[in-house]
Amino acid sequence: MQELVLRHFVTNSGIGPNAVDGLLVCPAGMAGGQGADVFNHERINDALGIRPRFCETINVGGATYTVMLTRAATAIRAGLADAVLCVGAGKFPKVGAGGADLMARMISHPDFEYPYGSFIPALYALAATRHMAERGTPREALAAVAVTSREWALRHPDALMRPAGPLTIEQVLDSRPIASPFHLLDCSVPCEGGAAFLVMRGELARELTQQPAYLLGFGEHHDHGNISHASDFATMGAGVSARTAFAMAGLAPSDVDIAQLYDAFSINPILLLEETGLAEPGKGGHFYLNGAAAPDGVLPVNTYGGLLSFGHTGDASGMSMLIEGARQVMGQAGDRQVEADIALVHTYGGMMADHSTVLLGRTAR
């Protein structure tokens, strides 16, 4: 998978090895249970034949790729590099092959959570239950997230669930129960995937492409280690990173045209809409129910199908949202192109523990 991504990059980037002097990569193999390859940066260096002066394997779970972008931008600003290549690729273990248990052991506290039968959908369900109780989010709104994601996926040629056709709220509610309130269709689709992107100063980027995506602001917030100790179950701590990003960009939530919000499960975009300030507290669900996030809505969300319907790409989870946010502002989104000047991308790692928000724009500020 990693080799496929690199081959695609080498073929299509329009640059040679001497143009890249920074490299950030994810520790491939982790989500598949083969063990994290923490020397992956050396392997990719070797494969590409580059000799960068800034180079690291980094892991912040699903937040890894927006964090790569912010690390790369920070390094460039500090003079540590001029062009940083960021690479992520990977897969999930096969469903039914003990994968759930493997992921549960990876993500739960081994002594104080795992013995209680924790596993990934159930841990997210804890956030969903609390959000529904505290903010009055209706069950149908969760289903509407899955339905909306499918609508967008139908416009992306590579979306995993595109052949499955459109989805209805009833189909989501009628699918097999997994962990209340989630049914099967509230859960993202595990798959393989990956991508690469290049971070550089605007003047260098404009030599490569007429319309780069400009990084306008970014922020991070790292909350709990284990979900049992989350500061706030209804919000999971995403607000701080979003406020930091808006402050840096000198922008407000009302300036955002599209959003890509990490949707491992149907509750997440609702929660993140509210936390990033794109929707009022308690209104994130209605946002989906009234079509605001859908094609032709006032604030399109996950315009490529998201993890729910495009696919949840193992170690590269979160890469797809950043790529889609960038493609939209670069005007490269094909059939699903939205008139978007400002895109917000929010991803998180762990059980909604590590938050990272980036704001991308069509014009530098």
Place this chain on the structure above:
Amino acid sequence: MTTTAPVPTLYEDTAPYWRAAVEGRFALPRCRACRRFHHHPRAWCPYCWCTDLEWAEPSGRGIVLTYTTVHQPPSPAFTAPYVLAVIELAEGPRMMANVVDCAPDTVRVGTPVQVTFEPRGDVAIPQFRPREETPS
């Protein structure tokens, strides 16, 4: 693949917690400086980093902060449906547990619960069951 429910590993800082559970006692570290209980046990207070701790017994009362009824367990070691919950203890700390001794669909956010213990292998693990609200 394991079919017996997993048991915790005992470490120096956590063993008193699990050993108390075997005896039917709920024990947690409390900080001698800030007087706060914390969960899970560790060698310092996560609120003030004081290392002068004592073992004490909180009331074992709490409420269901949030929960989910699991229909598809991660492995055959668990029998569905079961309630996975985060309990907010009356003394403040939060912890994961199952809500037991009740029909799963009767559990709500805010349900008052009381600690109970489930023997498992050589140890026991704290669990919670619904408790009647008693006027204090």
